[in-house]
Amino acid sequence: MHRRGAFFKDYFKQPTSAEIGTMVAILEVGAFISSLSVGRIGDMIGRRRTILYGSIIFFVGGALQTFATGMPMMIVGRIIAGLGVGALSTIVPVYQSEISPPHNRGKLACIEFTGNISGYAASVWVDYFCSYIPSNYAWRVPLLLQCFMGVLLGVGSLIICESPRWLLDNDHDEEGIVVIANLYGGGDIHNDKARQEYREIKMNVLLQRQEGERTYREMFRKYYKRLFIAMSAQALAQLNGINVISYYAPLVFESAGWVGRDAILMTGINGITYLLATIPPWYLVDRWGRRVILLSGAIAMIISLSAISYFIFIDVHYTPVLTVIFVMIYNAAFGASWGPIPWLYPPEILPLSIRAKGASLSTAANWACNWLVGELTPILQEWIKWRLYLVHAFFCAVSFVLVYFLYPETANVRLEDMDQLFGDATTAMPTPAQHAEVESLMGMRSPVPSLDIRRGGPGQFSADSAIPGLDINPPVDGERQENGKSGDDAANGEQRSEGIGGWISRLARRGSGKDGGGKGGGGGEGAYRRLGQDEE
Numbered sequence: 001m002h003r004r005g006a007f008f009k010d011y012f013k014q015p016t017s018a019e020i021g022t023m024v025a026i027l028e029v030g031a032f033i034s035s036l037s038v039g040r041i042g043d044m045i046g047r048r049r050t051i052l053y054g055s056i057i058f059f060v061g062g063a064l065q066t067f068a069t070g071m072p073m074m075i076v077g078r079i080i081a082g083l084g085v086g087a088l089s090t091i092v093p094v095y096q097s098e099i100s101p102p103h104n105r106g107k108l109a110c111i112e113f114t115g116n117i118s119g120y121a122a123s124v125w126v127d128y129f130c131s132y133i134p135s136n137y138a139w140r141v142p143l144l145l146q147c148f149m150g151v152l153l154g155v156g157s158l159i160i161c162e163s164p165r166w167l168l169d170n171d172h173d174e175e176g177i178v179v180i181a182n183l184y185g186g187g188d189i190h191n192d193k194a195r196q197e198y199r200e201i202k203m204n205v206l207l208q209r210q211e212g213e214r215t216y217r218e219m220f221r222k223y224y225k226r227l228f229i230a231m232s233a234q235a236l237a238q239l240n241g242i243n244v245i246s247y248y249a250p251l252v253f254e255s256a257g258w259v260g261r262d263a264i265l266m267t268g269i270n271g272i273t274y275l276l277a278t279i280p281p282w283y284l285v286d287r288w289g290r291r292v293i294l295l296s297g298a299i300a301m302i303i304s305l306s307a308i309s310y311f312i313f314i315d316v317h318y319t320p321v322l323t324v325i326f327v328m329i330y331n332a333a334f335g336a337s338w339g340p341i342p343w344l345y346p347p348e349i350l351p352l353s354i355r356a357k358g359a360s361l362s363t364a365a366n367w368a369c370n371w372l373v374g375e376l377t378p379i380l381q382e383w384i385k386w387r388l389y390l391v392h393a394f395f396c397a398v399s400f401v402l403v404y405f406l407y408p409e410t411a412n413v414r415l416e417d418m419d420q421l422f423g424d425a426t427t428a429m430p431t432p433a434q435h436a437e438v439e440s441l442m443g444m445r446s447p448v449p450s451l452d453i454r455r456g457g458p459g460q461f462s463a464d465s466a467i468p469g470l471d472i473n474p475p476v477d478g479e480r481q482e483n484g485k486s487g488d489d490a491a492n493g494e495q496r497s498e499g500i501g502g503w504i505s506r507l508a509r510r511g512s513g514k515d516g517g518g519k520g521g522g523g524g525e526g527a528y529r530r531l532g533q534d535e536e
Contacts, residue, residue, distance in 0.1 A: 008136075114275070199473060281341075
């Protein structure tokens with residue numbers, strides 16, 4: 001056995017395989033708990049502050065692991081680190097989906113996943129080189145390095161902007177238009193594209209407020225199909241077997257004939273191929289779409305897992321080499337498909353009103369299955385040996401079936417237009433062409449189309465003309481005009497009747513104080529600083 005493992009096991013008094021599995025998997029318990037609660041927290045305090053607090057918690061957990069004096073302290077540290085990991089893994093994809101434009105939302109999510117895997121690959125090589133340290137620092141140094149990553153993420157959270165969709169949902173319109181201008185208009189709050197994006201988001205916010213309370217009960221009642229897709233994607237990402245390789249790759253390679261430090265070396269080489277495989281989706285996910293990538297990835301994983309099982313079973317002289325090859329093929333297939341897409345899919349298909357809550361449930365499903373796999377893998381490797389990989393191949397087949405029959409294509413679809421794709425919300429108003437496309441992807445729906453008030457175009461009403469008086473225009477020069485009208489409305493305000501739009505605007509603000517007040521900021525809140533822009 002290599003030195004790092006020997007020092008670790010000696011320090012913790014030779015833990016059994018079950019104890020090691022519990023220590024590894026206990027992090028997922030903390031992640032599961034926090035992922036269930038962080039949805040509500042993210043809606044209350046915002047995405048950016050949630051990222052900051054998650055980073056702090058992760059740092060504390062990493063420090064406890066680094067300086068652990070016994071197994072109880074190590075387990076407590078992993079639970080606390082898990083709380084941070086669960087919060088971050090839930091809120092970061094939500095934040096990213098909300099600041100990304102539709103034409104490259106998938107690319108940005110895949111780049112984020114590449115960052116995650118670069119951390120995994122780096123950790124494997126750190127483990128390998130630290131295995132040469134002839135002391136307990138062989139395992140303490142790798143644990144210390146994760147603290148630096150927590151600090152880096154925490155500092156970064158102080159620099160990034162808040163999600164514009166969260167800002168508008170909480171009536172912080174002034175800061176919202178500034179952030180949107182920075183993202184879409186080169187910093188110019190009068191940019192037409194930025195102002196149109198503001199109108200689209202604000203329209204979606206006001207209409208979704210009419211759907212009732214944002215409770216978990218209502219979420220399951222109205223959006224059960226979306227929640228099933230989101231939770232199944234995250235659960236299957238774990239049940240497809242990736243953590244058998246990620247957590248226990250040295251054990252996999254040892255079962256195939258590689259011994260000690262050589263198993264760690266093979267794991268490091270495998271980590272490099274895993275990392276490189278995450279790069280092609282940058283350029284394919286928004287061109288080919290999500291479905292094609294998920295389906296092809298499932299097929300490749302079925303073949304590679306079955307081959308791993310077969311070659312370990314026959315146990316011939318070329319088994320070690322072929323096992324390494326097919327493990328790398330499996331990791332490459334996962335890294336290009338079921339690695340990034342399940343983190344992209346849930347936040348983009350869930351509506352703003354329940355996005356954080358729904359993402360928290362899907363992430364909780366991920367961590368629950370993550371814990372299950374981490375807890376059972378070392379035991380099952382002793383009990384059923386090569387058959388373990390066939391179990392995960394079966395779940396890959398289940399993944400293929402679910403994606404083929406249930407998952408719609410979401411590439412290049414705006415977040416505010418997902419209602420039209422699923423047709424499960426009162427604000428869903430598909431055009432005939434969209435209706436036909438949705439029916440082909442999702443099954444039978446009502447044949448009665450409804451009016452799309454979100455987007456103007458030939459033969460269609462725009463938001464402004466469909467509901468006269470609806471206040472969805474961005475504030476001008478940081479302030480709302482009197483009577484709740486923006487500068488764009490002021491020019492034509494006397495000529496426009498209040499209509500049902502004014503009723504919607506007033507009803508949407510009911511219960512949140514005065515018209516200028518925000519839900520998240522108290523009465524009168526909303527006059528945020530201009531983020532470096534001078535008033536004109």
